[in-house]
Amino acid sequence: MTKLTFSKKMKVAAVASGTFLSTAFLFGFLFFLLTETHFALTWGLMFPLFILFGVLSVFGILEAFFAYCSFDDEDGIEFYSGFSKAKKIPVSSLQSFSITQKGISISYKTLIGGIEKIKSFTVSIYFQNIQSLNKWLDYHTRNLYAEQITQSVKEFTEAHYELSDDEKGKLLQKIHIIARILKWSGAIISILFIASIFLGRNFMHIGFIVCAVYPIILLVIMRFSNGTIRFDEQNTDLYPSILSPFCFCSAALCFLAVAYTYQIYSLSKQLYVSVFIMLIMFFLYYICVSESEKKMEKKRFTRIVSVVSILFIMSLYGFGVSVSSNIMFDKSKPTVFEVVVVNKHVSKGKRTNYYLEVSPWIDGKAKQKEISVGNKLYSEVESGDMVKIKLYKGFLGVPWFKTVNAK
Template sequence: MYETYKGRHIFSEQSIRYEGALRHKEIPLQAIRGYRTDDKYTHIIPVSKAYPSIRIGYTSEGYEDIKFWLADRFPDLDVQQEQEAQDILQDETLGRSVPEREEKLAQARQVARVLNGMAWATAAWLFFYPKPYDVAVQAGLALPAVAVVALLWYQGLIRADERKDSAYPSLSPALFIPSLGLLLRVLLDFELLDYLMAWQLAAAVAVLFGGLLMYGNRRFISMPNSRWGAIAMVFFCALAYGYGAVVAFNCVFDESPSRVYTVNVLKKHTSSGKTTTYYLEVGSWGPRTAPEDVTVTEATYDHTMPGDSVQVYQSPGRLGVPWFIVGE
């Protein structure tokens, strides 16, 4: 109640500011994409997440004058989205008749909704409880590929990037979230002995994956107001999927016998950030001719002390990239 009493919206020719008792926000006018209105608020939408959004309640003093002020300077994104939806229904390249285009748009929205929901579930599965492990990894490998197929099937009707003010459904979560989950999983679980070869293979997969994304998303890349966002999404999806897919396929599906080394533990330490990484410093073994840190699971870290020994399992890799894991 005190925040509501103290809160003020300040409009100038440079920015819109919110000054409250506990919160302060400011958006430069050139960073405002537009505004949206619902039954309780007018929402001022920035061009990117680098800037905060500001909402103005309909009970604010001078609310009608504020809406006129905004309408003189910025697009109404609700009207813009409605106009974009009408453009879709009038686009003869997307179907022979309006009912056919309406049906196709509804199908595309449903496909995007299902794949995006599966994306979040798959990423959570990979990151929090990847069991059975190979099945979870297969899901992480398959879902972005299925999303690319959907993008190509509904060419020009589904976008790879995401814009909340767009009438076009987006597959951004289905493309990026499982790729990111797969990338984090392999970074946590596997260590490579030849990163140069891994990056060469990852670059080849990223170019192929990114090329398909560029082709399927070319309609939106050609639009000046969405070009750079669309290109950025393609780049990050291709990079995450390229490396994650190569390392996952190389390590998870490697059926070759491993060479086992018994090595001494010299030290142990952790690295903390958003997640905690556990390290053991071990003596030389196989291709490692000097003591180096290796990552281990939390359980292995807790049960192992300096002076103990651990097993290093080295494998040649399904794609020829040698890798290893450490166990008790």
């Protein structure tokens, strides 16, 4: 029986990365907790991220040390996840296998409720000597990867028929290098943008512009690559993908937008603008994606999941761009309302939040509005005092406000 395990290098990397990510989000959470950051950002984003990455780190470390995959002609494949025996597949149940960016995806028959169904699982690419599993599977079942590669090579050859075989190889290598550069550039841009939030307004503006424009540049590059650079990484047996750098930038933009949400006066109008930007990006994606990628054969359910996933990514981008740009680039003169502090209260937890309940403003008919403020303004005013609410038109036409002491 052949047994595959993770290498020592992979185990060290799992411990180092898990510890680093958990520590980074812990410090991020503590930083937000001890500063005047909005309650929703601290407890709604940073704390869940800290818990999430902490749990993922523990599971990742346990799997790196204890997971294994064994196989032979008699017992078939056994896969141990690090916590329990996850899979045991007889040779007779094997249907096919394919090599993906994550490892070797194996399809097999199984009985669920007396009904025969096809299931699949992936053996990680980071197992040592995984090539031996590839050779064993190639002898026992259908190699979908070889078929997909054959089709991709045929498609690539037909698209570049004027080039020699050597030139085609160099072109494909060049495309992968470009895609790798785009991927790392997206990660660096996202990290620098998040760092710029704490460095000052000018740095944040520059970082925002670069982070917002970069996904558009990625789509344009995809359009002019003639299908050799694609968006969906599930369809890239031969061609590279730009999905990860697009997600990096979208997540970073959404991260900043969450900090501004408490200043939005009309959330419904903000959502309309966000959806509008999302649809524009989806339309741009549709006209930039290659015809060959559109025509790829997929099951109906897979197509639906793919479209929903792309719309979700575009919605992150749309929300991040619309909220942040609406406030950051607004140069309108505010309309100032002097309102009476009707009541005030403190919400205490691991972080203290301060709220002022103020009298109706704008039309004089709206219900009293509870406004989140800093502890300085909260301590300066009492019930019956006046505060000023500055209402801005918004760069994208969505009203937003901030509260200051009337004195």
